[in-house]
Every structure is written in structure tokens, then in C-alpha cells.
Amino acid sequence: MDSKGPSLYAPAGTSVDMSRSLDEDSLVDGPLISADALHSAIRREFQTLPTPCYASLLSVLHAVYVVLSVCVAVLCVLKLGQEEVCVSILGNVRNDSVIVFGKVCLWVLVLLFTRCVQHHHSQARSRGYLRFYRQMQGLKYLPLTVHSAGNVLLLVVLAAQLSQTVHIYMLLIILGLELLVSVPCLLHYTVKVMQFNRERAAPDVSQEEYSHNFSITSVPTETGFREGSSLEEVVDKQADLIEYLKQHNTLLSKRLLNLTAQH
Structure with a gap:
């Protein structure tokens, strides 16, 4: 009985080996895809962010608005220029009201810009650029925060019922501070995004895999829980x-x- 045991199970083992060899042959005979071709296909997936153009346009509009507000304040409100020209252009509208209406329109543009930036950054996040998304998380909301704070200060000045001269000077100071803070933020954001577009880096997962393959002591990723990190x-x-x-x-x-x- 013991001598017949191996012979009974021998055909089954042979059939298994033959099926495995056939499967392996079918895999070998299939078309081989080179790593370079696959890598080049993945590299073409990179999509640049168009937000630097929007940030530059918003910076120019902000500067133009502040310059026009200063001209209106000096020539029309403080009456240091040609009052007839102001009346012909603005009509019966109060001169300081034009500046306030322009401020509201500028805030709406900043809000639309922030929504647009959030949309494009979310797409970059879905494509695997998690590190870039988190680095720009605070910077992309900073212009909206600055303009919102300026609106609060403007409401305080309007509610204080100051004299016309003090009122217009306070208004110009607020607009100047907004310009000095918001425009550098937009320029810094533009430089960071343009650098990201120029590098055309691979997604974070691919970069980590590359560093793990070619470095002995690789830097640990941030996907696990470590001491000092928030759950x-x-x-x-x-x-x-x-x-x-x-x-x-x-x-x-x-x-x-x-x-x-x-x-």
C-alpha cells in the first residue's frame, strides 16, 4: 500500500505542474511593457495650476483700485482738485460711497479667487500632491482674511461717525494696509505655484517609492502615527x-x- 501511494498522486502533481507551466508560458508570451514607457505615460499626467495668472490679475486690480480711491478721495472728497469733473463722472453719488462700493466689489473678487484656488488645489490633492496641498493651505486663504479684516475696520470707521476729513484719511489708511499685506501674499503664492508648475514633480507616493529604492536610510513618510503628531x-x-x-x-x-x- 505504501509503495502504491506515490504512484496514485503522481499524475495529479504532474497535471498541476503542467497547468502552472502553461500559465507561466502564457504570461511570458504576452506583450511586455517597458518601465520607461509606463513612466513616461505617468509623467504626462501632470497638470499645471492656472492660479498664478489669477493671482497676478487680482494684484493689479487691487493696486488700480487703491490708486483710484486715493484720486477720488483727494480730488472729490477733500476737494483739492476739480470738483466739476467729479460731479460729471460720479453724479449724485457720494464720493466716499464710491470707494466703499469698490471695496465690496474687490472683496467679492478675492472671494471668487479663493474659491477658484481651492478648486484647483483640491484637484492637485486628488492627483497625489498632498504635501503641496498642505503647504499652501494657509497661504491661499490669507488674502481673503486680510480683506475681511479690512472690511471690519471699515465698518468700525463708518459707525464711529467721525468728521469727513478724519473719516477719509482712516479709509485710505485701511486701504493702504490691505495693499501692503495682501499683494505680497499674492506674489508669494504666485512664486510658490510657479515653482511647483516648473518642477513637474511626480506625486508624493512615487517620490517616496523612488527614495526608498535608492536610499538606504530613507526619510519616514507621514502616513503613520508617530509621537507628537495629531491623530x-x-x-x-x-x-x-x-x-x-x-x-x-x-x-x-x-x-x-x-x-x-x-x-
Whole structure:
């Protein structure tokens, strides 16, 4: 009985080996996709952010508004120029009201700019640029914060019922402070985003994988919990990473199918 045991199970082992060899042969005979082709396909996925153009345009509009407000205040409100020209242009509208209405319109533009920036940054976050998204998290909201604070100061000045001269000088001081703080923030944001667009870096996951493959002592990633880190922040980062990996795997599957069909 013991001598017959191996012979009974020998055909089954042979069939398993033959099926494995056939499967391996079918995989080997299939079209091979080079790493360079796949890497080049992934690199083409990078999309630049158009927000630097919007930030530059907003900076120019802000500067133009402040210059026009100073001209209106000096020539029309303080009456140090040609009053007839102001009346012909502004009509029966109060001169300081024109400056306030312009301030409201400028705040609306800043709000739209912030929403647009948030939209494009969220798309960059979904493409795997989590580090860039978090670095720009505070900077992209700073202009809106500055203009909102300026609106609060403007309401305080209007409610104080100061004399016309003091009132207009306080208004110009507020507008000047906004310009000195908001425009440098927009310029700094523009430089950071233009640098990001120029580098055309791979997503964070690809960069970490590259550093792990070619460095002995690699820098630890931020996806795990470590001492001194907030649990809520870690969970948020992991959720972002999982969402990106799902989209990345779907995109890679499409790329593989396209490249396989081409070969």
C-alpha cells in the first residue's frame, strides 16, 4: 500500500505542474511593457495650476483700485482738485460711497479667487500632491482674511461717525494696509505655484517609492502615527492617500490596457 501511494498522486502533481507551466508560458508570451514607457505615460499626467495668472490679475486690480480711491478721495472728497469733473463722472453719488462700493466689489473678487484656488488645489490633492496641498493651505486663504479684516475696520470707521476729513484719511489708511499685506501674499503664492508648475514633480507616493529604492536610510513618510503628531491629522492624511491610490490604480489599469493593445 505504501509503495502504491506515490504512484496514485503522481499524475495529479504532474497535471498541476503542467497547468502552472502553461500559465507561466502564457504570461511570458504576452506583450511586455517597458518601465520607461509606463513612466513616461505617468509623467504626462501632470497638470499645471492656472492660479498664478489669477493671482497676478487680482494684484493689479487691487493696486488700480487703491490708486483710484486715493484720486477720488483727494480730488472729490477733500476737494483739492476739480470738483466739476467729479460731479460729471460720479453724479449724485457720494464720493466716499464710491470707494466703499469698490471695496465690496474687490472683496467679492478675492472671494471668487479663493474659491477658484481651492478648486484647483483640491484637484492637485486628488492627483497625489498632498504635501503641496498642505503647504499652501494657509497661504491661499490669507488674502481673503486680510480683506475681511479690512472690511471690519471699515465698518468700525463708518459707525464711529467721525468728521469727513478724519473719516477719509482712516479709509485710505485701511486701504493702504490691505495693499501692503495682501499683494505680497499674492506674489508669494504666485512664486510658490510657479515653482511647483516648473518642477513637474511626480506625486508624493512615487517620490517616496523612488527614495526608498535608492536610499538606504530613507526619510519616514507621514502616513503613520508617530509621537507628537495629531491623530486627526494622521487620519486625514491617510484618507487623502487612500483616495489618491484608488484613482492612481484605476488610471494605471487604463494605461496598461492601452499599452497592451498598442503592442
